[in-house]
Amino acid sequence: xxxxxxxxxxxxxxxxxxxxxxxxxxxxxxxxxxxxxxxxxxxxxxxxxxxxxxxxxxxxxxxxxxxxxxxxxxxxxxxxxxxxxxxxxxxxxxxxxxxxxxxxxxxxxxxxxxxxxxxxxxxxxxxxxxxxxxxxxxxxxxxxxxxxxxxxxxxxxxxxxxxxxx
Numbered sequence: 001x002x003x004x005x006x007x008x009x010x011x012x013x014x015x016x017x018x019x020x021x022x023x024x025x026x027x028x029x030x031x032x033x034x035x036x037x038x039x040x041x042x043x044x045x046x047x048x049x050x051x052x053x054x055x056x057x058x059x060x061x062x063x064x065x066x067x068x069x070x071x072x073x074x075x076x077x078x079x080x081x082x083x084x085x086x087x088x089x090x091x092x093x094x095x096x097x098x099x100x101x102x103x104x105x106x107x108x109x110x111x112x113x114x115x116x117x118x119x120x121x122x123x124x125x126x127x128x129x130x131x132x133x134x135x136x137x138x139x140x141x142x143x144x145x146x147x148x149x150x151x152x153x154x155x156x157x158x159x160x161x162x163x164x165x166x
Contacts, residue, residue: 011059018051032059042075049074049151077102077150084163087130096162097127098146103156106148110162113141130164139166 010032016024017039030037042050052071058064080099087094100106103124110119110128118137119128130137146158 006058006060006064008059010056011063012057014055014057016053016055024051024053042073074152075102077148077152077154077156079103079106079146079148079156079158081144081146081158081160082162083160084165085130086165087136088166095127095129096144096164098148098158100124100148102150102152103148104151106146108144108146111143112137113143118142130166136166137164139164 012032013030013034014026015028015030015037017027018024027039028037039050050073052073054068056066056068058066078101082093082096082099085093085096096110098106098108105122106124107122108120108128109117112118112132116132118132121128141161141163144158144160144162146156148156150156
C-alpha cells in the first residue's frame, strides 16, 4: 500500500459501504490505531452481504488519500430455533419463530401430537401465536419442520419439538 511510504503515517481511515448496489456512502471514520469496526446495519442489508471500501487519509497538509480494493463480506445463513414459547400477551416470547441470519426464504410447519397441521407459513418475519382454528391451542409439545434458503443458495433443514407453555 502506498500509505506505508507516507512520512507522517495515516491520520484516519474512512469507511464506505455500498448503498443498495448503487454508490458508496461514508459510514464511519476510524482512528489509525483502531483494528476493528462493527457495522450495526450489516444485517439490515438487502441481499447476501455488503461491499466495503476504505480510504486511508495521510497525516499531511494535502490530505493525500489511498483507496483500498472493494471487499465483499457475506454472512453465512444460520437458523436459531427456540425450544419453548409463552403466548400470553406480555410481548415476551409470544410467538414461536426461528431467528434467522442470512436467510432469503423460509418455510415452517407445526403439527400437534396427533399429526394435525396447526400452523404453516412461508414468511420470514412471522411466527406461530399458539392458536389453532381461531382458539388457543393447548399447552404441550408440538413438532416443527423448517426449511430455508440462504442468500448464498444454501439450503438448511431443521426439525424438532417446541413446548407451548400457558
